[in-house]
Amino acid sequence: MNPVQETSTTGPARTASAVAARAESLTKVYGRGEARVVALDAVDVAFPRGAFTAIMGPSGSGKSTLMHCMAGLDAATSGRAWIGDVELSGLGDARLTALRRDSVGFVFQSFNLLPTLTAAENITLPLDLAGRRVEQEWLDTVIDAVGLQGRLSHRPSELSGGQQQRVACARALAGRPEIVFADEPTGNLDSRSGADVLRFLRSSVREMGQTVVMVTHDPVAASYADEVLFLADGRVVDSLAAPSADGVLERMKALDPRGGA
């Protein structure tokens, strides 16, 4: 077991904390002088465990920056962020890398699968690299839920975009992470494949107890979430529980009348 697992909330020692990740006064400033941009402006946010949260907002509102700072991919300028009970800013590089590896699942717009590996090998790659045991029963549950049983020996080039993204989702969940961050997971998919991915993300939350945070520009995608948070100018300015696509669209129009989400 690595040092992070001993002190984090992953694995059997996981506490019953109701929050999977949170931030307090999280601030990210890029550049200086005239080039200074406040991408995150003292954001307070908490992502409840076992919930599917969508983040929306106009272009440049700070969605990616918030996700990157909360997932430990980028360092905040000030403020604090936690994954489970582990505070990110207190960690050195090695422990941050281990925390990301063991406690966070990532799904990207561009799938990011290794072309030479089969679907099955791609799914277990992060666990294999970390030297972690594959929990076969859990893996079977994830693969079943994502509908990939007949495709496990295929390479990414032999899979459709939707199937590749479902492989990426299974990979994100294989290690039972504390939280999954999905950055525009349906951005490269047609609406039918996108719906498959969204249904899977929702079922990973409702049926498997996982926690998912998804950045999206698409009100239909956001409507799969339990709650939508709206960002504008680096701040959380609104939220909508049990969202409908129309409800999300209306809030977005209010934030960005030009419709440039």
Ligand SMILES: Nc1ncnc2c1ncn2[C@@H]1O[C@H](COP(=O)(O)OP(=O)(O)OP(=O)(O)O)[C@@H](O)[C@H]1O
């Ligand atoms: N590396 C960087 N250097 C300088 N400014 C940056 C950098 N990354 C982001 N920004 C700025 O920070 C602000 C927030 O960017 P961010 O990418 O988080 O927005 P976003 O809501 O994800 O946008 P989009 O929907 O267009 O992807 C923007 O004004 C952006 O120009």
